[in-house]
Amino acid sequence: MKDIVALCKRRGFIFAASDIYGGINGFWDYGPLGVELKNNLRDLWWKSMVLCPPLGPKGTAYEGQPVDIVGLDSSIIQNPKAWEASGHVGGFSDPMVDDRETKLRYRADHLVAYSWNKGNAEKPVYIALQDGMEDEDKIKRLKKLGFSQELSEYTRTPFTDPSILANLDKVIGPDAKEAGTLTEPKQFNLMFHTFIGATGGEENKAYLRPETAQGIFLNFKNVVDSSRVRVPFGIAQIGKAFRNEVNPRNFIFRSREFEQMEMEWFCHPDEAKIWRDFWFEERSKFWKAIGLRSDNLRMRQHDQDELSHYAKAGLGTADIEYRFPFTAPDFGELEGIAHRCDFDLTQHQAHSKVKLEYLDPVTQQKFMPHVIEPAAGLTRGVLAMITEAFTIDPNRPSGVYLDFHPALAPKKAAILPLTAKDEHPVIATKLYMELRNDFAVDLDIKQNIGKRYARQDEIGTPYCFTIDDQTVADQTVTVRERNTMKQERIGLDHVAEYLRKNIKAI
């Protein structure tokens, strides 16, 4: 992993954000090649979803014909009420307390401290208990710690009371053996705040979106009313999302600012399963088509207890996971396909008071569509692409090369005159000018040919076209293929066609 991070920096894929100030935890910048790679992945996803979506599954009206998906680019900042409706504000903003000994976590406002001075007023001992416990269990717990009074004899103080927080070293946690293992309560809201307007008081508070999905639900009615779509259909969006992660880790895998590629598929509740299976299949195919090896991919159904608030009911969530170097031999999430039921539309309808039900024009049935959501991490995808491509090869000068699928490679080809003399640069420049209109190509004239091949290997350029004396004589160039280092000669006038044929992924 260290080598991958180093290569990313050395060759201009990914830099630490604010590098010259020592970096900033959880943020990364995409360099000249990184942005090309990310854009390529983004464009392939967009193509596979919006421009050229798959044919529908068997057992639906869509069998054999393309499904309907339209694009969207919604604002990062929305009305804060939207995040209350979605459950992002209320659901995860409570003060939490950790127990360093047992590693358990409690809501601070659910804890109550029981104390009994035991005849020694100088040194009260507090026993924190979950307020919701049955009295019987409280007595049992207190007894276990050596306190056998009636419950009424104890002083009962809310845990969040300053007198308790100032004496945490004397508090025994609900499951701890000794006092002093509980931490100060901490706010755990993962949403970034900001303030709208130059004066910025609390009443002007707003949030940066923690997922792109909500922008789609907020525009569901607008799209239905304007775009001649009929359920089932999808709305796709790619964009940045922000989460104040407690602990960003593993390069760009978990960062605080990241990019998502999400599509919300609206369908009749009865068809949810068909579409869930369909999208799961399609999305798996996508990742394989652009170069991830199947043995590095895994499909995993979420357990009931790890489901998000929106997916508790319904068919649950299935992840497409990739074996990243830092998770290996285990896997890390790359994309989740969730059945969000009608949670979001129902919530927004209730909070906004705007009717979001759908009237099927054929059956005249009115219903709240269910949502199947394939939600992929664009930046995680980039990381998967880079780690998959990273190949050690002691038999070549660079010692390593990036085995990108040609469709993903930041540079599709390099045009290299064998020497900087004679006709070589002239022909090379002419070829470069022809190709650059259609392909991301490099022209590199300086230094010896071996160095230039090595450089292209390290940035994953799949093809190098070299101009030599024979080119001058018979108008052919050599093509060097990155992975095999093999060369063949093709006509100068066939280069564009050669590239077009070889860089197609989907």
Place this chain on the structure above:
RNA sequence: GCGGGUGUAGCUUAGUGGUAAAGCUCCAGCCUUCCAAGCUGGCUAUGAGGGUUCGAUUCCCUUCACCCGCUCCA
């Protein structure tokens, strides 16, 4: 968030309480007819802040970033 570790140039490594050294990379020039060759020249570093000291990259404190393990990931 907890525990442990690491911070000298883009990389790999030297070294010192008193002008920070080298190889590779990179850039420029020369040379070069297929895989980082050679020659000449050049850019670039003690993570940041504070303290002790005449003087700190070196000693002390704080902080930041990264790595490993746990935790977390609505």
